[in-house]
Amino acid sequence: MTLVKSSSGIRGTLGGKVGKGFSPIDIIQFSAGYVSWMKKKHNNKKKFVIILGRDGRISSVLFQQFLIITFQSLGVDVINIGLSTTPTVGIAVINERADGGVMLTASHNPKNWNGLKMFNSYGEFLSEEDFQKLFYITEKKYFNFSSYKKLGNLIYKKNYIQKxxxxxxxxxxxxxxxxxxxxxxxxxxxxxxxxxxxxxxxxxxxxxxxxxxxxxxxxxxxxxxxxxxxxxxxxxxxxxxxxxxxxxxxxxxxxxxxxxxxxxxxxxxxxxxxxxxxxxxxxxxxxxxxxxxxxxxxxxxxxxxxxxxxxxxxxxxxxxxxxxxxxxxxxxxxxxxxxxxxxxxxxxxxxxxxxxxxxxxxxxxxxxxxxxxxYSNYFMSKKKIRFFSHNNDKIKILLKIIKKKYKGEKMDFKDGIKIYLKSNEWIHIRKSNTENIIRIHTESTSKERANFLAKKIIYEIKEL
Known part of the structure; x- marks a missing residue:
């Protein structure tokens, strides 16, 4: 079972224990945390509106009910646009002047996954800083549910994809x-x-x-x-x-x-x-x-x-x-x-x-x-290594060793390590935002060379 939390949202595999996969309890907790974050950010408002959309996944039909109930129970009005796309939810947030939006999707992950992509009032994904605040609120369960007099309303709006x-x-x-x-x-x-x-x-x-x-x-x-x-x-x-x-x-x-x-x-x-x-x-x-x-x-x-x-x-x-x-x-x-x-x-x-x-x-x-x-004719190799440890310190140690090994090469450390080799060749090693894996991307002017660089760095990582 897998549950991944990052600036790309929350997503995980279906089934298993709470906190280990994308379960109904996790959906309720994260969506409640999202509302609490939203209210804290706009604390001068008395009424809040959220756009809700979903992709075509089999589980999305069921899980949207958990989201609707949670939002209404927290006193938030829900505009449900139904089957949608992630960018359509962003457009709807702008059009409806909503306070936020949630798309029920696990993006490119397989059908045994699902997740939540969350928007701010500008129809954009939450910033890294805002996500950290949301995760803290969710962990501490700083939720404040409404009385029966202040429950949120549910509104259906069709044809948002056409709009x-x-x-x-x-x-x-x-x-x-x-x-x-x-x-x-x-x-x-x-x-x-x-x-x-x-x-x-x-x-x-x-x-x-x-x-x-x-x-x-x-x-x-x-x-x-x-x-x-x-x-x-x-x-x-x-x-x-x-x-x-x-x-x-x-x-x-x-x-x-x-x-x-x-x-x-x-x-x-x-x-x-x-x-x-x-x-x-x-x-x-x-x-x-x-x-x-x-x-x-x-x-x-x-x-x-x-x-x-x-x-x-x-x-x-x-x-x-x-x-x-x-x-x-x-x-x-x-x-x-x-x-x-x-x-x-x-x-x-x-x-x-x-x-x-x-x-x-x-x-x-x-x-x-x-x-x-x-356009320039480059070839890329995109590989991944399953990394079962959730300990970021171990990943940092791994990257530190790689950095030492390639000492003398030009490097970028904004996101893992990017190593610039000879002209038009590079290796990028980073922890995924969407899965518990390390991603390794390499690029060169030949397919054989890009694959060689990928295999070489994977061998070096596995030898560590």
């Missing part, structure tokens, strides 16, 4: 008419979650012919839900079979998006942000931000475009913090997460898709296999 999409399409940078004229044919893998609702609706608004795969949001995922190449063999085959222009796959809560080339090749999750940043910079020059674990192809693009590039620790909150600090025009993560601040400070697959299709249409419907050749 989200309409807001995207209204942005001047999205050229709906040009996309429609391109007459694109697109295969969509909705992983049997809410992407199966949201992505086809967006594409129909844009005049795209849609071929659906796994777009019934019943939550029984047809394959591992993380949108990476090894999990997307079927859509890679179907795109050329249907003679489609491209394929689109998203994760279960639709904040990450990846593309498939017309010939069935994987465009690459790292190149989602690179290509979209290219389009944004054609329209407006300014700083760009990604994480320490993201491909240096984005940095190369910044050099080509003569704009500043900044890196942050892994995690949406860290990227957003840096983007605000430097006034970035675009940012995100190399996992397919795109953050376009003119819409909202948060990863959003739907705005990513709309920006990408506009770029394709403006480039006279350029094949994706040709588009990718515009």
């Amino acid at each position: 989200h999409i309409e807001k995207i399409i209204s942005l001047p940078i999205i050229d709906k008419d040009l996309i429609q004229k391109a007459k694109l044919k697109v295969v969509v893998d909705g992983i049997n979650s809410t992407g199966g609702i949201a992505v086809p609706i967006l594409l129909k608004y844009l005049g795209v012919h849609v071929i659906k795969m796994y777009c019934d949001p019943h939550g029984d995922f047809a394959h591992n839900p993380e949108p990476i190449e090894k999990n997307l063999k079927e859509i890679c085959k179907k795109v050329p079979d249907f003679k489609a222009n491209l394929g689109i796959s998203v994760d279960p809560d639709v904040d990450r998006v990846v593309f498939i080339c017309e010939n069935g090749d994987f465009f690459g999750e790292e190149y989602t942000l690179v290509s979209i940043a290219d389009y944004i910079l054609e329209n407006k020059l300014g700083p760009i931000v990604s994480t320490l674990s993201s491909s240096h192809a984005l940095k190369d693009l910044s050099i080509k475009k003569k704009v500043p590039y900044y890196s942050s620790p892994v995690g949406e909150v860290h990227v957003v913090k840096k983007m605000k600090e430097v006034h970035a025009v675009i940012g995100g993560e190399g996992n397919g997460g795109v953050i376009y601040p003119n819409l909202r400070y948060g990863r959003d697959a739907l705005i990513g898709i709309a920006l990408f299709l506009t770029q394709i249409a403006k480039l006279a419907n350029i094949p994706l296999s040709k588009l990718k050749k515009r």
Whole structure:
């Protein structure tokens, strides 16, 4: 059983003892702690409103009842938008001027997981500092439930995904008419979650012919839900079979998006942000931000475009913090997460898709296999080591030994250790925010070299 608490939210496996997995008791405690944190932050208010959304997971239907009861029992009004996407909840918080929002999802984790993503009143994820305060309140159980006279109300609002999409399409940078004229044919893998609702609706608004795969949001995922190449063999085959222009796959809560080339090749999750940043910079020059674990192809693009590039620790909150600090025009993560601040400070697959299709249409419907050749050709190896110890001190000791071993190399310590080797090669070792694992990312100009670096560092860690 696993329960992970970080700035990426709370998530865990289903079943087991309280505090060891994502149980109903944990849901109630963390949601009560969230409300208590919210009331403390806005202590001059008398009435509070929370947006509630859920992904298509089987357990989400049941668990939303625990959230509704807890929020109402704490005197908070709940606007339940039902089946939703994580970015849609953020949009709803802004639109409804709510005090916060909760998305019931475990993001890219398998179907035996679930979790909570929590928003502030700006429709953004809680900061690291605010999460620490929330965890402290939850641990101490500083909850104050309401009398029967002050129970919260429950309000249902439908069609919020459409409202989200309409807001995207209204942005001047999205050229709906040009996309429609391109007459694109697109295969969509909705992983049997809410992407199966949201992505086809967006594409129909844009005049795209849609071929659906796994777009019934019943939550029984047809394959591992993380949108990476090894999990997307079927859509890679179907795109050329249907003679489609491209394929689109998203994760279960639709904040990450990846593309498939017309010939069935994987465009690459790292190149989602690179290509979209290219389009944004054609329209407006300014700083760009990604994480320490993201491909240096984005940095190369910044050099080509003569704009500043900044890196942050892994995690949406860290990227957003840096983007605000430097006034970035675009940012995100190399996992397919795109953050376009003119819409909202948060990863959003739907705005990513709309920006990408506009770029394709403006480039006279350029094949994706040709588009990718515009950018630096790097290869990444993404590995992980199961780390059963919850003792952060042991992880710190491990990183300290690695640091000593690579003494003399240029390093970055903002998030674990990033070791810069010869030109265009690096190794990044860090503790995951979403699982009890150590993540090891390496990058080089050849696949063989990236894999060699990964195997070498894994061997060295296991020998410690």
